[in-house]
Amino acid sequence: MSASVMLFYAFSIMAVISALGMILNVRNTVAAAMSLVVTMVALAGIYVLLGAHLIAVIQIIVYAGAIVVLFLFVVMLLNLRSDEFAPSRQRWLKIFATALGVVVLAQLLRLLEGSLPVTPPLPEGYGGYRQLGIALYTDYILVVEMVALLLLAAIVGALILAKRKID
Amino acid sequence: MPVEVVIKTLFILIVVVGAFAPVITWVERKQSAVMQDRIGANRADIAGIRLIGLFHPIADVLKLLSKEDVVPQGANRVMHLIAPMIAALPAVIAYAVIPFGGVYQFGELTLSLVVANPDWGLLYIFAIGSIATYGTIIAGWSSNNNWSLLGGLRASAQMISYEVTMGLSVVGVFMVFHTLKLPDMAIAQDSTFRVLGFLDSLFGISTPAWFDWIRLPSWGIFFQPLGFLIFLTAVMAENKRPPFDMPEGESEIIAGFHLEYSGMRFGLFYLSEFIEVVVIAGLIATIFLGGWSVPYLPQETLIGAITPVFGIGFATGVCLVLHVITFFAKVIAMIWFQMAIRWTLPRFRYDQVMDLCWKILLPLSIVNIFATGLIILLFEG
Numbered sequence: 194m195s196a197s198v199m200l201f202y203a204f205s206i207m208a209v210i211s212a213l214g215m216i217l218n219v220r221n222t223v224a225a226a227m228s229l230v231v232t233m234v235a236l237a238g239i240y241v242l243l244g245a246h247l248i249a250v251i252q253i254i255v256y257a258g259a260i261v262v263l264f265l266f267v268v269m270l271l272n273l274r275s276d277e278f279a280p281s282r283q284r285w286l287k288i289f290a291t292a293l294g295v296v297v298l299a300q301l302l303r304l305l306e307g308s309l310p311v312t313p314p315l316p317e318g319y320g321g322y323r324q325l326g327i328a329l330y331t332d333y334i335l336v337v338e339m340v341a342l343l344l345l346a347a348i349v350g351a352l353i354l355a356k357r358k359i360d
Numbered sequence: 361m362p363v364e365v366v367i368k369t370l371f372i373l374i375v376v377v378g379a380f381a382p383v384i385t386w387v388e389r390k391q392s393a394v395m396q397d398r399i400g401a402n403r404a405d406i407a408g409i410r411l412i413g414l415f416h417p418i419a420d421v422l423k424l425l426s427k428e429d430v431v432p433q434g435a436n437r438v439m440h441l442i443a444p445m446i447a448a449l450p451a452v453i454a455y456a457v458i459p460f461g462g463v464y465q466f467g468e469l470t471l472s473l474v475v476a477n478p479d480w481g482l483l484y485i486f487a488i489g490s491i492a493t494y495g496t497i498i499a500g501w502s503s504n505n506n507w508s509l510l511g512g513l514r515a516s517a518q519m520i521s522y523e524v525t526m527g528l529s530v531v532g533v534f535m536v537f538h539t540l541k542l543p544d545m546a547i548a549q550d551s552t553f554r555v556l557g558f559l560d561s562l563f564g565i566s567t568p569a570w571f572d573w574i575r576l577p578s579w580g581i582f583f584q585p586l587g588f589l590i591f592l593t594a595v596m597a598e599n600k601r602p603p604f605d606m607p608e609g610e611s612e613i614i615a616g617f618h619l620e621y622s623g624m625r626f627g628l629f630y631l632s633e634f635i636e637v638v639v640i641a642g643l644i645a646t647i648f649l650g651g652w653s654v655p656y657l658p659q660e661t662l663i664g665a666i667t668p669v670f671g672i673g674f675a676t677g678v679c680l681v682l683h684v685i686t687f688f689a690k691v692i693a694m695i696w697f698q699m700a701i702r703w704t705l706p707r708f709r710y711d712q713v714m715d716l717c718w719k720i721l722l723p724l725s726i727v728n729i730f731a732t733g734l735i736i737l738l739f740e741g
């Protein structure tokens with residue numbers, strides 16, 4: 194087994210265990226959020242193995258470093274006690290979630306049946322910031338602008354919502 | 361190759377964690393003493409030899425190791441245990457991408473004095489720095505103390521805010537040097553530029569020949585003065601040291617996030633703060649102050665001057681030693697500067713810290729990006 198395959202399994206096991214830790218830590222929200230961080234870092238490791246270096250770093254900076262910190266910030270600010278997390282009573286939600294899980298699992302098993310297609314070797318500089326930047330600002334400029342517009346609308350919306358409370 | 365990496369890693373660890381960090385715990389006390397007209401730490405001695413108090417770091421560590429490790433009642437034991445480790449680890453591994461010397465050719469052997477040189481070098485530092493936030497937050501939350509929790513909350517808000525500004529403030533540097541690799545940035549700064557060169561290249565004014573002699577080292581600080589100021593402020597706020605010590609705030613929330621820590625676990629927070637000071641100094645030296653380059657003495661000139669007398673191997677060796685010394689001299693200068701700020705400025709109020717970030721530094725850093733882009737377009741287009 195080559196080093197990258199071994200690393201892949203290590204990161205995968207880490208990701209699965211920490212993801213389970215996030216779901217099962219219902220009573221301790223902070224521990225759940227920290228498990229989510231470990232999942233993000235493990236995913237970043239898998240991205241590196243796939244050659245997507247920039248995505249891996251962005252994954253850590255944005256998701257592990259910023260978004261989960263905001264989750265923690267909110268969790269700690271609300272300071273919820275564990276008895277406020279009674280198991281959900283909505284039966285239909287449970288049934289729906291189970292059905293969705295079965296469908297995804299079936300799809301994954303189906304994928305495992307066939308052999309994976311052999312990919313051509315990656316071109317020079319694949320996944321680097323140069324290639325990504327050139328692709329984003331030439332071929333996909335419309336999408337980038339649309340995302341920027343969406344984010345701007347979200348910021349303005351958040352400001353209006355926050356301001357209503359202050360006024 | 362692995363042997364080389366291990367040696368470089370050990371060198372950096374011994375210098376930064378083993379030598380710099382303990383000594384600056386002493387420097388901080390001694391410098392504050394000098395600035396406040398006191399004598400300062402000078403009592404620790406080994407067999408009567410005091411050595412101007414340089415044994416104090418050893419005494420500190422011995423004291424911290426022999427102290428009882430208290431876990432407060434109702435605290436989350438596991439989180440309380442791992443929080444200092446999460447805080448210390450990023451500080452220790454951040455130096456992996458900071459070059460402490462250039463690239464040297466000894467016959468067949470190419471020696472590059474940096475542990476790791478990924479394509480996205482500076483982003484690695486940001487990623488590592490964003491993980492460091494967790495040590496503080498988890499420490500504050502797991503202690504089961506309201507003051508600690510407040511400290512953790514303040515830390516999370518402050519560090520997230522300044523991360524944005526820190527990232528944006530160096531975009532101008534990326535644009536100037538066309539790279540994210542720190543070693544390449546240092547190499548790009550190992551030259552000089554004509555200060556008045558813009559007169560003829562931009563306005564077409566013919567300048568006298570002696571104007572070419574007015575040169576400055578092509579350091580980041582001369583191309584990005586605004587970026588330098590914003591970056592310096594942002595990294596100092598990230599490090600949570602005064603004047604940005606909101607998460608600790610002795611006079612308001614006692615000691616903030618590490619209030620309930622004792623013994624060596626408190627020592628880890630303390631030490632990681634000082635390692636971060638060294639990392640910040642190295643980062644600023646590399647991005648803005650030319651890294652390992654000796655001003656007005658580029659590597660080729662230096663090697664070219666010594667080679668005829670002593671041979672190429674000796675010349676390269678001299679160059680290597682000189683560069684490493686220059687780098688650490690710049691690091692020491694930046695550490696001194698940070699300490700001077702720490703003992704000069706009064707601390708901010710919490711809302712002032714946030715206002716400074718979101719209302720002043722963030723808009724300025726965006727303006728800096730646009731201005732840099734415009735100037736590069738005018739010069740190169």
